[in-house]
Amino acid sequence: MSDRSQLILPIPPPPADAMTPFVPARMVNEWVYCPRLAYLEWVEGEWADSADTVQGKRAHTRVDKGGGRLPAPDELDEEMSQARSVTMSSERLGVIAKMDVLDIRDGVVMPVDFKKGKRPHVAAGAYEPERVQVCVQAMILEDNGYEVEQGAIWYVGSRERVRVNLDEELRARTLEAVRDLRGAAQTRTRPAPLENSPKCPRCSLAGICLPDETNLFNRGYPPRPLNPSDDPALPLYVQTPRTRLRKKGERLIVESQDETVEVRMIDVSQVALFGPVSVTTPALHALMRAEIPVSWFSTGGWFLGHTIGTGNGNVAVREAQYRAAFSERRSLSFARDLVNAKVRNSRTMLRRNWRPERGAEDKQDAMAGLKRIARRALHADDAQQLLGFEGEAAAIYFSQFEKMLAPSGSEGFDEFSFTTRNRRPPTDPVNAMLSLAYALLARTLTTTVSATGLDPYMGLYHRPRHGRPALALDLMEPFRAILADSCVIQAVNNGEVKPNDFVSNGPACSLKPKGRKALIAAFERRLDQVATHPLFGYRVSMRRMLEVQARLLARHFQGEIVKYPHYLPR
Ligand code: SF4
Incomplete structure (x- = not known):
């Protein structure tokens, strides 16, 4: 038994009531990986795709289609079967999981989680966050009356299955993670960024979290050249009178009297329309769904307003902003x-x-x-x-x-x-x-x-x-x-x-x-144009610089940075 297991008491989190949102198993995984990452995503609703997250979605393409059927616990028999993409929750633990695959054999169910990439060469067979996620799934199944002996992870990259031993230590660690994540959400306590962690440079939220930048102000560490990557999408300007903007598949079609231009929606960061330009309803819906704002200008260039989707749901940051403004x-x-x-x-x-x-x-x-x-x-x-x-x-x-x-x-x-x-x-x-x-x-x-x-x-x-x-x-x-x-x-x-x-x-x-x-x-x-950030020393486009400053301001409002650093090039 490790030192760590001796310190953990397997106290379950308080049961969820009607007002308590269920914690997704994936977020418990992220809490163990980095508490701030789970908090930013689950509590504050932040999300950013990276090469890793896109690959992860691809790895799930097949299982997400579903298939098979999970019989009720008392209907399980000796037959072998499989069910895919099964969603289940536990009120006792206040958690929910979408389980990629459930292998059913001799009346016992085994959750199998799909992961992109190759099997890691670690003693436990898989990293702790991934084992905790499988353990959440197993505990949910048990709370719903199923017998579970072990879990597994299927590594798509190396096509290997790794068994997950559901021992007391892992169960205690899982309960601790669920309890701490729910506690942080209830008390609105955003965990501090990791310090000088190798996890940050490959984290999809690094550009939102600004770990080194925040630590620079609070602990005086010089920031690593953690260069928040630029979003390759660019604004689409439409300014020829009587142009029509419509949607075809995943593309926007810009039709004027003289020409027709097609652009992929993923290449568009925002749409700016000048004067009498029309947009079809399907195109507007698609733009709102993709959170691509549409800005309306008069023919003379006067900014009239925006059409946007539901927008960023981070209420905590707006509350902090209003407190500062008042x-x-x-x-x-x-x-x-x-x-x-x-x-x-x-x-x-x-x-x-x-x-x-x-x-x-x-x-x-x-x-x-x-x-x-x-x-x-x-x-x-x-x-x-x-x-x-x-x-x-x-x-x-x-x-x-x-x-x-x-x-x-x-x-x-x-x-x-x-x-x-x-x-x-x-x-x-x-x-x-x-x-x-x-x-x-x-x-x-x-x-x-x-x-x-x-x-x-x-x-x-x-x-x-x-x-x-x-x-x-x-x-x-x-x-x-x-x-x-x-x-x-x-x-x-x-x-x-x-x-x-x-x-x-x-x-x-x-x-x-x-x-x-x-x-x-x-x-x-x-x-x-690229410029050096006067405080952090890394080079970013001015477009990205504006975003870094806006995020620093949000961090300032939320008390992570005492004094907002205005942009002062030399
Ligand atoms: S950038 Fe680092 S500290 Fe921030 S959420 Fe990602 S892993 Fe956590």
Whole structure:
């Protein structure tokens, strides 16, 4: 008997009542593997596919089809038979399992769990989490009146069956895991991330859990280069008037008068529709089911709203967000850092992109002025004072904005000028581009924030107002110059957008379809550019950077990170 078994008392978890959700056997497996993983998936509803999870689904394709029949306990006879994909629960233990295969022989039932991959070469024949999962299945069968002597695991990769010995030690470990998982769910105690664990780099939830990033703040460990992989799916923009979007199988068909384009749904992260574009009901249903948000814009690029599915069901993170937003102290502390970061990033933008041919006379004054305001923002008395600092900084930044545009006569450049920021409506081409770029960034962050489980409409600096994605706008502030302004500057300086790509209507200036297409392309390219995270040191696309920041904010709201680290590139 091992030391461990001597410490475990086989106390069953309290019986489940009508209000207690049954714990799936698969989650008990994950709890033993990593308690935080089980909590994130089962309690907070987080999920992300990885190569491992996709392979796992494939390994179950055959058994998931079902087949055979499990007779009632008193009907079992000497015959050998098999039943596949049988779901059963135990109220005593408060657990439920979908059992891949049940082998029935001489009146005894043996649960056989299917696992992808090859049999591991470990003394017990299989890893502990997998044995615990089989043990849950066996105990459920026993509670339903079946006789079980042992379990088994079928390793699809090596086509080997490994017996699972249902001894007292395994049973005690299983009961302990069920009890602890239910206890964590009831007390809403999210387990801490594993420390420097080899499990994390291959965990499908690493990009959501952020184990090393969270540990960096709390324990000071330097993060491993745990590079959250990029989602290869990209936004689909539809902006030709009277285009129709429909669904065919697993593909989206975009039909306009001039052309028909097909895209696989798995390649689409979100759909952005400009002006009079229609979507069929089956296509909308499929997009909602796949949690692909559809954003609606006016013809002029004004962000109107979203159509989304049921969304991320993580209520705990929204509760924590509301608690932070209702606390004046926490909101002010967050807002001070936010305005400081926004002003510092505007300064970084000017410093990096100031064109030498524009002269350097005003540069030092602008740099010093922005630095001073950023510092003062950290000591603001209230949000009103912060708004004043933000206005002062914007006045300095936009008075020098033209210094970042290539002057007339530069290669690839046509005439563009900029004197001051104006909007609603923008009255000149550069302002029209800035307005569209900000709308694109707000839309991107609204969907990013929603995907993390946060409520994009409840901000800490931007206060809630009907239809305003206040939290997305909060998160957007430090990125305005770095992402939106920078894509406008690139589009102008590279000659991607020309002065004849604009149309004026009264005082309003807006982009023609060709210019808008070019600016959207520049914006998406900017999001795809890779940068080093200033704190963690790994390189990710700016698109992924936005998600990392949103998830860090969720961790901050939930108390795992004391101070939210705003994005501050050097
Ligand atoms: S990343 Fe690591 S700590 Fe986080 S859930 Fe996965 S295994 Fe657990």
